[in-house]
Amino acid sequence: GQHDVIGYEGPSRRIMVVDDTPDHRRFMAESLEAIGFEVVAAETAAALLDYARLPKRYDLVLIDFHLADTTADQVLPQLRELDGWDAVPVILISASPPEQTQDFVAVVSKPASQNKILATIAEVLDIVWLYAPPNSDTKPYSACTQLDWENALNAGDVFAIEACINHLGHHNPALAGQVRQHLERYDFVAIRQQLATYLNDAYVQNPSDAELIARDPQHGDIHSAIG
Secondary structure, three states, rough: OOEEEEEEOOOEEHHHHOOOHHHHHHHHHHHHHHHOEEEEEEEOHHHHHHHHHHHOOOOOOOEEOOOOEEEHHHEEEEHOOOOOOOOOOOEEEOOOOOOHHHHHHHEEOOOHHHHHHHHHHHHOOOOOOEEOOOOOOOOOOOOOHHHHHHHHHHHOOOHOOOOOHHHHHHHHHHHHHHHHHHOOOOOHHHHHHHHHHHHHHEEEEEEEEHOOOHHHHHHOOOOOOOO
């Protein structure tokens, strides 16, 4: 299987993430920061332009097509007019990209897996990833709480679920692999059942695992075993 990316060669790069969905923005920012990027997250096109007017330089922008105040193709010409922004690569992430996408360096269609986004970033920035050795204890992802799992599953947010699976893979690769197979089929019900079963089995053997999913995702009750 693929080892987890833990960083990249060369100097630190700065990425602007523009997405009006708080969960998407947070997971994108957290997973990119975990592997060494400096990330600035903006919720709207107006915020993107405000950040862009500051003296900080960016290596890349990841932008969702539909924003609260406009669309990515509308704000891009305004961004290009700003000092130092004429050539910064912009990757579009969209469930329904527009017909004209030639102004974007790449287009990643939603639901976008983390691997797909990282592969696109690597291609655009010519980055060489550094991987964790097999069976290492490196934990580049913060633990997903039960609430993180629930939010990700309720939203059907593939990127967020994959970030949680990656963390789970550090201490239960077999389960992470099974959950990932369900994810490839978008079978969120099966993922919930798998996590609920895992919680019941894991609690006695490994309390720290159980805390990751502190409730039964199907019933929402805290298990009596956890006190």
